Amino acid sequence: MSKLGIIVASTRPGRVGLPVAQWFEGEARTHAGFAEIELIDLAEVALPFMNEPNHPRLARYTHQHTRDWSALVSGVDAFVFVMPEYNHGFNAELKNAIDYLHNEWLYKPVGFVTYGGVAAGTRALQMIKQVIGALKMTPVLEAVNLPFVHQFLDEEEGLLPNEIMTAAAKSMLDELVRLEDNLRPLRPTLEAPHGA
Numbered sequence: 394m395s396k397l398g399i400i401v402a403s404t405r406p407g408r409v410g411l412p413v414a415q416w417f418e419g420e421a422r423t424h425a426g427f428a429e430i431e432l433i434d435l436a437e438v439a440l441p442f443m444n445e446p447n448h449p450r451l452a453r454y455t456h457q458h459t460r461d462w463s464a465l466v467s468g469v470d471a472f473v474f475v476m477p478e479y480n481h482g483f484n485a486e487l488k489n490a491i492d493y494l495h496n497e498w499l500y501k502p503v504g505f506v507t508y509g510g511v512a513a514g515t516r517a518l519q520m521i522k523q524v525i526g527a528l529k530m531t532p533v534l535e536a537v538n539l540p541f542v543h544q545f546l547d548e549e550e551g552l553l554p555n556e557i558m559t560a561a562a563k564s565m566l567d568e569l570v571r572l573e574d575n576l577r578p579l580r581p582t583l584e585a586p587h588g589a
């Protein structure tokens with residue numbers, strides 16, 4: 394059994410992304426398809442704008458923050474990106490975090506929990522597919538898309554899901570488990586980054 398990493402993409406103070414991700418983490422624990430689950434908050438990872446001189450494919454990292462991020466992503470077998478939609482696209486902090494690495498993402502499946510207004514973050518989802526394709530990641534079709542996300546949020550109790558959301562989360566997790574299992578043989582064994 395493998396490890397799921399749930400990435401909280403939004404880093405804004407007061408972001409909705411955190412309660413959405415916490416709800417999804419609970420669904421993933423109930424589902425029990427992954428032995429380990431980690432909530433990865435990009436606000437805590439706190440990467441600066443990409444400042445490595447070498448292409449990430451070379452894994453010649455010069456900064457400790459990159460080596461730490463590399464170790465974290467290497468240890469995860471499948472991802473869920475919990476993403477807002479900003480100006481009809483996905484947010485810059487997530488793109489920055491993706492761009493820091495290369496080999497660490499290869500042949501890993503990724504599911505999406507998107508949210509926003511009327512479009513439920515689906516425009517951001519379409520946009521990110523091109524980017525993850527460059528890293529040979531496989532997107533899971535079964536997404537969770539939350540329209541008018543604020544309607545599901547309670548200040549004390551966090552996200553209050555409806556049946557559609559719970560069912561969508563389960564479908565996504567089922568597929569993530571299946572894809573992870575089948576992609577695993579394609580994944581390269583990574584050496585420790587140079588300069589570690």
Ligand SMILES: Cc1cc2nc3c(=O)[nH]c(=O)nc-3n(C[C@H](O)[C@H](O)[C@H](O)COP(=O)(O)O)c2cc1C
Nearest residue numbers: 403405408409410477478479480481508509510511
């Ligand atoms: C810079 C910015 C751009 C936004 N653009 C969109 C948008 O294109 N589509 C949409 O549905 N919501 C948009 N919103 C509203 C967000 O869906 C809403 O603020 C949501 O709470 C953002 O997620 P976060 O709180 O996790 O950062 C935008 C919000 C911000 C801050």
